[in-house]
Amino acid sequence: MNLTLRVWRQKGPQDKGRMVSYQVTDVSPDMSFLEMLDMLNERLTLEGEEPVAFDHDCREGICGACSMVINGTAHGPQKLTTTCQLHMRTFSDGDTIDIEPWRAKAFPVIKDLVVNRGAFDKIIQAGGFISAPTGSAPEAHSTPVPKADADEAFDAATCIACGACVAACPNGSGMLFTAAKITHLGLLPQGQPERDSRVVNMLAAHDEAGFGGCTNAGECTAVCPKGIPLTTIGRLNRDFIKASGKR
Amino acid sequence: MAVTGVLLVLFLVVHMLGNLKIFVGAAAFDHYAHWLRDLGSPLLPHTWYLWIQRAVLTFAVVGHIWAATSLALRAKAARPVKYAHRAKVQGSYAARTMRWGGVIILLFVIYHILDLTTGNLNPVADKAHPYANVVADFAPGRWYVTLFYTLAILSIGFHLRHGIFSALRTLGQQTEKGQRRNRAIALGVAVVLCAGYLSVPFAVLTGLVS
Known part of the structure; x- marks a missing residue:
């Protein structure tokens, strides 16, 4: 070719x-x-470019x-x-x-095609930690998780933070990435203690980084290599509304 | 965006039901228009209810435009360097035309008020008999009014198809099953409202209402 x-x-x-x-x-x-x-x-290098x-x-x-x-x-x-x-x-x-x-x-x-995606790290940092005891692995059945929730949380956790959602979004929004993280932790029992502060802080970091707002256009999920569904954004919105009501 | 949008959709539904009274007859339609002015009576004085509704709607429209403008400005700031090559991936026509569609709808609303509320742009402008105003408006000789009205209603239809879906998502709709239902509701409401609104001018045009 x-x-x-x-x-x-x-x-x-x-x-x-x-x-x-x-x-x-x-x-x-x-x-x-x-x-x-x-x-x-290789060719450019040989040609001295x-x-x-x-x-x-x-x-x-x-x-x-x-x-x-x-x-x-x-x-x-x-x-x-x-x-x-x-x-x-x-x-x-x-x-x-x-x-x-x-x-x-x-x-x-x-440089060229390389961009700095540190803004995603800022969003993750703003999400903070989850309160889980460290040490040896806990007994697998000590905290039961419904199969459907585990599957959906896992689907959201497949996000590789590549940033394609932002690249495709007509608004330059990083909402699908943020929503994938919110969904991933929000569906699991281990993610409950910090659920409210997490969504509020991650969204603040998202806006602070200069990403645009979400208008549910759906371009993000169409290009996502992991197929993160648009419904995760609904989970983020619901968590945010609930958290805002409590403050 | 979502909260003000929901208010406006509720208004569109009630307004359409009112419009459809035209098929009952001139007396019923005019009586409905006069009844609106005395709604809430005797608690509320003449036309007070209407002014309260107008205030709420104006608030909703201004809030809706304010939210849309701030989103558009944020979007512009979020991508300072444009793509040289931009493909339409998902390409929902409705989602892509929300902003310019909104501007068209605003221009239509301004025209619509000048036409059928204040009467400035209406050929009859008889406030006591709105039925006559509507019939005169969509007379076959004024085909351009009907054409503009049709285009505006279709823009509203597209705006609603994405808008209702998006509003429900913003308000926390979060499951796959709900998403399918959500898309069906958005499409259904858009189609029903379009059909309801377009039935009036086409009924006048074909002589069904005269």
Whole structure:
């Protein structure tokens, strides 16, 4: 396969940045998207050019490091897939592919396609700890959890904090991420003592970081590689209304 | 957004039911309009109820616009650098057109008040006989009024389809099953209100009401 890439190049946080075109030839359809970029970078390095910087780590879809908007869609055209698990067979010979970083004020570009997602850490920190005794693992049946709740909490816990929800949101909101964390802990008995303060503090940190407000447009869940459902945002809203009523 | 929106939806339902009285006849429709002015009597003096309702609705509209504006400004600030290539992923037409749709609806409401409440833009403007005003409004010769009215009502329909879904979610609807019900309610209310509101001008246009 021969492709034309239009990649966002930005030297540093202060640089203005621009889209730059590259031709890549002899791409195997079995390559992952990141391997295709590796190939481009090897060539750029040999030619004495600066390679394209992008985040990546596990390359098996579980770490949440890779973060690219491919042809206008976070993580590219394939549903429930991170960029690293996207394969070149999804594209056709001769395609032009636009590659951009996540765009959000809360996620400033560090270089090329790498953004700083520290704002998510701030939200997690604001959520604080849960009151659970540490030490040896507790007896599994000492705190019964209904199966349905355990499943739903687990589904929410599969969030890998990649930030695709923010990248896709027309409002630049990080509500799906925040809601996934609220749902994950709010459904389990271990998450109850701090349930009220958690939702209030995490939402405050979310707004403080410069994310936009949620209008339930649903773009986030459409691009989420883990399929976090939009209903989690309803759980966050309900927890927030309850917590606000108690203060 | 959600609380003011719910107030406005409740008003839309009652207003539509009032409109449908036109199919009962001129006397019934006019009588309904006069009754609205004496609603709450003798506790409330003449037209007081109407003014209270207008105050509540104005409050709701202003609150709704204020919330929408602050959300839009936050959204603009949250993404200072735009995407060069932006795909429509989920692409719910209703969700994407909430803001401009809202502006169209506001312009329509202003026109609608000048037309059928104050009468400034109505060809008959007979306050004692609102039935005559409505019939004159949607006469076949004034097809452009009917066209604008239809477009405005359809915008309201789209606005409601996403708006009702979104309001219920904001108020804490949180299960998958509830979400399916929620989408069905939003679509159902939007379709019923559109049909109810559009039945009046088309009844006049086809001569069913004259």
